[in-house]
Amino acid sequence: MIPIADLTEDQAAVELARLAEEIASHDLRYHQQDDPAISDAEYDALKRRNLEIEARFPELVREDSPSLRVGAARAEQFSAVTHGVPMLSLDNAFADSEAVEFDARVRRFLRLPADETVAYTAEPKIDGLSASLRYENGVLVQAATRGDGRVGEDVTQNVRTIADIPKRLRGGGWPDLIEVRGEVYLDHEGFAALNAAAAAAGQKTYANPRNAAAGSLRQIDPRITAARPLRFFGYAWGALSAPFAETQWEALQKLKAWGFPTTPQSERVENAAGLLAAYERMEAVRPKLAYDIDGVVYKVDRLDWQQRLGFITRTPRWAIARKFPAQQARTILEAIDIQVGRTGAVTPVARLQPVTVGGVVVVNATLHNADEIARKDVRVGDTVILQRAGDVIPQIVSVVLEERPADAQPFAFPTHCPCPLHTPLAKETTASGAETVVRRCTGEFACPFQRLAHLRHFVSRRAFDIEGLGEKQLIAFSERGWIREPADIFRLARDEAKLEELRATDGYGETSVRNLVAGIEARRDIALDRFIYGLGIRHIGETTSLALARHFGTAEAFVATSKAASEQTAGPVFAELSDLDGLGPTAVEAVLAFARARQPMLIPPGISLEEHLRLAIPKLNSKARAALAARFGDWPTFEAAALQAAAETPGDAFLAVASVDAVGVVAARMIAAFFGEDHNRALVDNLLAELRVAPAERPKTDTAVAGKTIVFTGALEKMTRDEAKAQAEALGAKVSGSVSKKTDLVVAGPGAGSKLADAAKHGVQVISEADWLELVGS
Structure with a gap:
């Protein structure tokens, strides 16, 4: 090896080309194949030599230089791209009834008459990797993966190597700015060729075309991506400088005219019957396609209706993915192991004789819990029917009893954790003391x-x-x-x-x-919602974490209120009443109000508890009365429970957590239980000492209703109640279900009742639906 000081310019150029190729090869083996060929020290020496040559010959720095790949060439270290419009996921449906209900939900939200025709597009759900392509004045300027939906990875150079993706849009009529969304995928022929080449080269093969497409697109070296037969289908868009279509179907035709391949199986259908027929056609053609699909995506065709329908947290109301049934296979159950999860939940896992299901080799499957094992009578040595639910999660469907070995024994679920401490396992109980099927290790962080x-x-x-x-x-x-x-x-x-x-x-x-x-x-600098989610509190997912962050604003406020809530939780009878199926918050409050008042009433003797409740607590509906009667049986038992529940009402801090939109009583209990443990309080305090937690993003403040509390009442005529609420919250307002002195505005439609009297009582302004639409500029 020639010392760097002795290199000529020509020799340096050759050496830099060799180093770029060799380092890229090692990056591939390490980060994509988990099979490094050299030690870290040898790798660092290569990188150092490359840097020193570039320092001596800066004019020779290559476009694919390892020094230009920030963070040592990991797929996760592509630079971040914030999507102009978030790339959201879809809700799933698995049955005809769910597709029919999707159509019904759309109609209810839009308040459409029963005979109104609703058009949809039915598009095959490609099993690939989502990508967003940004075009400015018709020229591709940036490409990004979906990432977490808000921030993706910059894969522009790799995307430029995909022949299906135009570098410049064809024709005309495109907006000056548009983010075209679609799916990068590998067809069956390309996948087979890629795996064959990898096997021949002694490299890692991929389990399925989707993984292969993802791994290929997220390569640091664009030349590796270029060597792989990636394809692309366009089907959606994100940020726009101007509208370009009135319907989803028209938009698909525009994308095709601009040079994007679109799925030829896509079609425009009408009403629920059209959705079901499209699914049958797609299921029939699935085995004949040259690429993998795992369902059908239904989208409301009219874009103005899509806009009205809007979104629920991370999913649109106007689209849903109808998934194909799980694929099944037979195999042998070789062992049952016990896994302990983050919250101590103990889960039995089936160890299987390897079997291919839907193109993926499966060796493990979930058995859920002890009751599930007993119900299916699953035993080691059994031949079992395995399926991948939604083509993803392997699970055992049933046992082939006629093939059971004679010596197969029922599985004895362990009574102690498999950890070195052998902590006893406890059946989880609800707040009301009822046992569940979940068993937990009580050792927590120990x-x-x-x-x-x-x-x-x-x-x-x-x-x-x-x-x-x-x-x-x-x-x-x-x-x-x-x-x-x-x-x-x-x-x-x-x-x-x-x-x-x-x-x-x-x-x-x-x-x-x-x-x-x-x-x-x-x-060390972290968003508040990520901080809350990272604590790993049971039942506190991403959506709930975001709601908590927006409500409390700062980590200090969230932690202080949560600690206080841990000392103000409800008693078991109150908890049972709150959990009772058929009782909503309004019914629970009516029962508590009755218990607190305890006003004597003349009730005819010998009547049923349901009739007694109808007379004593008029605000209860028939469903609530039936639920209470089924649980308590007679009046004295119910009355005693109601009095006890009223005495066990949680404190203000607990209610402050439970009242946060999208949180509720169950999640509030989990937060209170978490902060009720001394070691968890110390864990959070220690963590906060190391971090700078950014305050949550505040709601809009530049609208006519920002910061105001709005109450909608009566029958709205231009939009549904859900639509009105979504519109108000998007403009920075808070929507309440009741009128109080803190209410700023009541929007009243025909049939408005007691809330108008409450508004007059508190001096709250009342406007019509038309006034509201004028106020918010709709």
Whole structure:
């Protein structure tokens, strides 16, 4: 190897080309194939030589230089792209009845007459990787993956290598700015050729075309992507500078005219009957297609109706994915293992003789819980029918009893956790004391399985998304005793003694450690909703975390209220009443109001509890009365329970959490239970000491109704109640179901009742629906 000081310019150019190719090859083996061919030290030496040559010959820096790939060439280290319009997921349907209900929901929301024709597009659901392509003045300027729906990865150079994607739009009529959305995929022929070439080269093969497409698109080296036969179908759009169509069907024709392939099986249909017929046609043609599809996507055709229907958190109201039935196969159940999850829930897992289902080799399947094993009478050695639910999650459907071995024994579910502590397993109970099918390890963070699962959730993509800190590293650092709680991750980043020890560890090096520290430090600044989600509180998912963040605004406010709520939870009778199927919040409050008042009433003797309730608590509807009668049986039992529930009402802090939109009583109990544990309080306090949690994004403040509390009452004629609420909240207003002195505005339609009297009582302004639409500019 020629010393750098002795290189001529021509020699340097050749050396840089060799290094770029060799380093890209090692990146591929390490990050995509999990099969590194050299040590970290050898890899660092190659990178260092490349940098030093470039420093001496800056005019020779190549476009594919490893020095231009920030963060050591990982797919996750593509630069971030914030989507102009979020790339949202779709709700799923699996039966004809759900497709019919989708049509009914659309009609109810839009308040359409029964005989109104509703047109839909039915498009095959391509099993690939979603991508967004930004065109400015007809020229492709940027391409991004979906990512988390809000922020994706910049894959512009890779997308330019896909022949199906036009670099410049054809024809005319396109907006000056448009983000075209679609699916990058591999057809069956291309997938087979790619795997054959990989096998011949001794490289890792892919399990299915979708994984192959994803891995191919997210390559650091565009030349690798170019060598793979990726295809593309266009079907949607994001940000626009101007509208370009009035219907989804027209939009698909425009995309095709501009040079994008569109799915030839797409069709325009009408009403629920059309949805069902389209599904049957798509299911019949599925085996004959040259590419994988896993269902049909239904979309309301009229774009103005799509806009009115809007979205529910991360999913549109105007579209749904009708999935194909799960694919099935037979195999042998070789063992049943026990896994402990993040919240201590113990789940039995079936270890199977490998079998291919839908193109994927399956070796494990969930058995859900002890009751499920007993119900299906699943035994080790059984021949079982396996299916992938929604073509994704493997599960055992049934046992082939006639093939059961003579010595097969019923499975004895363990009574203790498989962790070294052997902590007893406890059946989970609801707040009212009823047992559930879930069994939990009671060891919490003392249980190494739970601790690791908590940490894995904490660093996951939807939570803190810490680059370079995956399960392998978490296990290693936990075994060393370096990480026992989330705050330890951030302490590690500034513990020079531990970092120095890490540098001397086989498999690490200066580059690896530097990247790890950078990934950790990048997350000291975190959004409030990610912080809440990262805590791993049961029943607190992304949507709930976002609702909590927007409501409380700051981490300090959320934590303080949650700690207070932990000391103000409801008693078991109140909890049971709140959980009773058939009782909504209004009915529960009516029962509590009755119990607090305890006014004597003349009730005829010998009547049923339902009739007694009708006379004593007029606000209860028939469903609530039936539920209470079924649970309590007679008046004295009900009355005693109501009095006890009134005495067990939770405190203001608990109610403040439970009243947050999209949270509710159940999730509030989980938050209170989490913050009721001393070790969890300490965990949160320690974590906050290491972080800078950004306040939540505030609602709009520049509209005529921003910050105001609105009440809608009566029969609205131009839009449905749900539509009105969604419109008001999108403009920064808060929508309430009752009128109080804090109400700013009441929008009243025909038939408005007691809320008008409440508005007069509190001096609240009342306007008509027409006035409202004029106020908000609709």
